[in-house]
Amino acid sequence: MIENMEVYLVRHGKSADHEGDKRQSPDSPLGLEGIKQANALAQRMGKEKIDVVLSSKWDRARKTAQIVSKKIGKELETFEGIHEKEQNPSLYGANMNSDIQKKYIEEVEKFGSDLDWKFEGKGESIRDVIKRAASFKDHLISHHNNQNILVVTHGLFIRCFVILALLGEDYDDKVFSQIFRSISVANTSITLLEYVPDRKHWELRYLNDHLHIR
Numbered sequence: 001m002i003e004n005m006e007v008y009l010v011r012h013g014k015s016a017d018h019e020g021d022k023r024q025s026p027d028s029p030l031g032l033e034g035i036k037q038a039n040a041l042a043q044r045m046g047k048e049k050i051d052v053v054l055s056s057k058w059d060r061a062r063k064t065a066q067i068v069s070k071k072i073g074k075e076l077e078t079f080e081g082i083h084e085k086e087q088n089p090s091l092y093g094a095n096m097n098s099d100i101q102k103k104y105i106e107e108v109e110k111f112g113s114d115l116d117w118k119f120e121g122k123g124e125s126i127r128d129v130i131k132r133a134a135s136f137k138d139h140l141i142s143h144h145n146n147q148n149i150l151v152v153t154h155g156l157f158i159r160c161f162v163i164l165a166l167l168g169e170d171y172d173d174k175v176f177s178q179i180f181r182s183i184s185v186a187n188t189s190i191t192l193l194e195y196v197p198d199r200k201h202w203e204l205r206y207l208n209d210h211l212h213i214r
Contacts, residue, residue: 006193012038012153015034017093018031018034023096034064041067042072046072054078055153056154062078079151087124091104104119133160185208186213190210
């Protein structure tokens with residue numbers, strides 16, 4: 001009998017750009033607060049049985065994962081396709097009080113429930129992230145059954161993965177969007193999903209647990 005697979009989805013620590021009230025980019029490094037959060041996460045994950053550590057290639061996630069993997073004595077593997085949503089490049093590094101950020105927030109309110117919407121037609125849509133999440137889900141099932149996997153990734157990717165696992169790929173756009181807007185994922189929070197191979201079924205054990213940094 002194949003045992004269940006446990007997947008710990010962890011958002012990276014707070015980035016230096018986030019600490020500086022700027023929008024993050026793929027190259028945003030882990031900030032000083034983020035390093036403290038990652039160390040607290042490492043202490044927490046040291047109490048869990050982890051077989052494999054996977055990380056997004058984006059710097060803030062990879063650095064967070066390095067701190068944790070060193071603490072728990074597991075080799076880190078970076079994985080393509082589990083990064084955050086690629087935004088319109090004009091947003092990267094923008095101050096949170098800038099005109100382009102204000103315009104982005106206004107348009108999110110108008111069009112954000114459309115899973116195919118892209119700000120000014122550039123970057124990725126949420127649907128693009130869902131497709132990446134679906135591919136990663138299939139990879140985990142194919143290659144990591146009977147293991148406990150720690151995945152250090154990004155907030156929006158985690159939200160998409162969780163909803164996709166629970167609703168399946170035949171989801172309704174409106175329902176997906178409603179749940180998406182209702183989920184919050186804090187820096188270095190832990191979300192645990194368990195996959196039951198015999199039933200081909202995902203179960204959500206807990207969501208956005210960040211007591212280790214309070």
